[in-house]
Amino acid sequence: xxxxxxxxxxxxxxxxKRLLFAEGKLHATTQEIADAAGVNRTSxxxxxxxxxxxIAAIFHDAMHDLSQRLNTCMTAGQPFKAKTENIIAxxxxxxxxxxxQETFLVTEINTLGQQLMSDIHSEPVMSYLxxxxxxxxxxxxxxxxxxxxxxxxxxxLSYPLIMAPLYEQLFGVSGEEFKxxxxxxxxxxxxxxxxx
Amino acid sequence: xxxxxxxxxxxxxxxxKRLLFAEGKLHATTQEIADAAGVNRTSxxxxxxxxxxxIAAIFHDAMHDLSQRLNTCMTAGQPFKAKTENIIAxxxxxxxxxxxQETFLVTEINTLGQQLMSDIHSEPVMSYLxxxxxxxxxxxxxxxxxxxxxxxxxxxLSYPLIMAPLYEQLFGVSGEEFKxxxxxxxxxxxxxxxxx
DNA sequence: TTTTATTTTAACAATTTTGTCTAACAAAAA
DNA sequence: TTTTTGTTAGACAAAATTGTTAAAATAAAA
Numbered sequence: 001x002x003x004x005x006x007x008x009x010x011x012x013x014x015x016x017k018r019l020l021f022a023e024g025k026l027h028a029t030t031q032e033i034a035d036a037a038g039v040n041r042t043s044x045x046x047x048x049x050x051x052x053x054x055i056a057a058i059f060h061d062a063m064h065d066l067s068q069r070l071n072t073c074m075t076a077g078q079p080f081k082a083k084t085e086n087i088i089a090x091x092x093x094x095x096x097x098x099x100x101q102e103t104f105l106v107t108e109i110n111t112l113g114q115q116l117m118s119d120i121h122s123e124p125v126m127s128y129l130x131x132x133x134x135x136x137x138x139x140x141x142x143x144x145x146x147x148x149x150x151x152x153x154x155x156x157l158s159y160p161l162i163m164a165p166l167y168e169q170l171f172g173v174s175g176e177e178f179k180x181x182x183x184x185x186x187x188x189x190x191x192x193x194x195x196x
Numbered sequence: 197x198x199x200x201x202x203x204x205x206x207x208x209x210x211x212x213k214r215l216l217f218a219e220g221k222l223h224a225t226t227q228e229i230a231d232a233a234g235v236n237r238t239s240x241x242x243x244x245x246x247x248x249x250x251i252a253a254i255f256h257d258a259m260h261d262l263s264q265r266l267n268t269c270m271t272a273g274q275p276f277k278a279k280t281e282n283i284i285a286x287x288x289x290x291x292x293x294x295x296x297q298e299t300f301l302v303t304e305i306n307t308l309g310q311q312l313m314s315d316i317h318s319e320p321v322m323s324y325l326x327x328x329x330x331x332x333x334x335x336x337x338x339x340x341x342x343x344x345x346x347x348x349x350x351x352x353l354s355y356p357l358i359m360a361p362l363y364e365q366l367f368g369v370s371g372e373e374f375k376x377x378x379x380x381x382x383x384x385x386x387x388x389x390x391x392x
Numbered sequence: 393t394t395t396t397a398t399t400t401t402a403a404c405a406a407t408t409t410t411g412t413c414t415a416a417c418a419a420a421a422a
Numbered sequence: 423t424t425t426t427t428g429t430t431a432g433a434c435a436a437a438a439t440t441g442t443t444a445a446a447a448t449a450a451a452a
Contacts, residue, residue: 155355
């Protein structure tokens with residue numbers, strides 16, 4: 001007999017993902033997750049047995065998605081600069097939606113066991129780094145260890161989003177005004193990474 | 197009669213600070229903190245009444261330190277470029293020691309109440325941003341909203357440290373090798389932020 | 393040495409959070 | 423319809439975490 005499959009399981013995962021990765025509620029309880037999803041807490045145990053396994057499930061999904069995204073972007077058949085612009089667009093969109101995903105991963109890494117990280121395959125990244133090195137030879141970007149180039153890219157993308165509440169206070173701007181700043185970042189980042 | 201003041205209170209704060217801000221143990225229990233400090237858990241309550249108040253205490257200290265550091269660096273009587281080099285050195289040192297401090301602040305901000313953030317006074321930052329704008333006029337740095345310049349600076353400094361475990365996996369390097377990469381970052385960041 | 397204030401400890405209580413069990417319910421298959 | 427399978431809900435149990443109390447230990451002051 002087929003499962004009824006009313007989508008509750010996926011709905012719980014989506015809700016947990018939102019609480020943890022989007023809203024940064026790092027220690028959301030099973031009750032909070034259930035409430036947010038509008039289901040009884042028991043359903044959570046029915047589908048995932050335990051809180052840990054729910055967390056593990058959404059992490060596994062998230063890592064799989066991330067790996068896919070990296071793979072697709074970095075092995076696309078485009079010139080390096082266009083490829084990088086695309087990476088910025090794709091990852092900026094994702095990081096606006098889920099700014100705390102990577103932070104969560106890192107801070108939970110001890111709890112979760114590191115094998116989750118092995119979902120990320122490094123070959124596409126390595127080939128992108130190789131292309132970056134070629135560009136440095138050509139002189140379109142400043143010479144450095146390509147690892148720095150990649151860290152620079154993701155730093156410039158992610159950090160302002162994670163720290164948004166802090167920066168809104170520091171600059172004395174509203175959420176709306178800050179959003180406008182973020183919209184400019186793609187252009188700013190390209191300007192920094194590539195020589196004129 | 198004066199307090200004995202054997203330094204236990206400060207020792208507990210230092211230990212909690214290390215667990216939360218340095219090791220990223222975001223939900224360290226009172227027991228874990230007490231164990232790490234080598235004291236009975238009750239001492240924790242004796243000095244701070246509750247877990248929340250302990251957290252609030254270390255946050256208050258941390259915000260105060262941060263505010264001082266910003267103030268000192270940003271109002272120092274130096275040319276802009278030298279000042280920025282100093283900021284990088286000072287903050288890199290601090291962020292190597294306590295990479296999770298800001299992340300923790302942001303994710304706990306709902307719990308802690310936002311008045312803690314008002315400890316950061318924005319005047320020194322604003323005056324630094326003004327100087328950055330002047331430099332853009334002079335042409336030593338690329339023209340942009342000065343807020344971007346500051347976000348770029350702190351992004352490039354902090355993010356790689358927060359994500360160290362991730363990058364070690366991604367690049368397939370050891371902790372030692374990654375540390376060597378981090379040591380290069382000051383130079384890399386200056387190269388990005390300032391025109392040749 | 394006795395006193396006194398402070399600090400630390402052990403035992404216990406309260407609360408929060410997680411997990412289990414059983415029964416009720418719903419929908420498709422027999 | 424009855425049975426079977428899958429899903430949801432309520433009540434309860436267990437575990438983890440926090441908080442309290444009272445007593446013991448410590449060290450300086452009287």
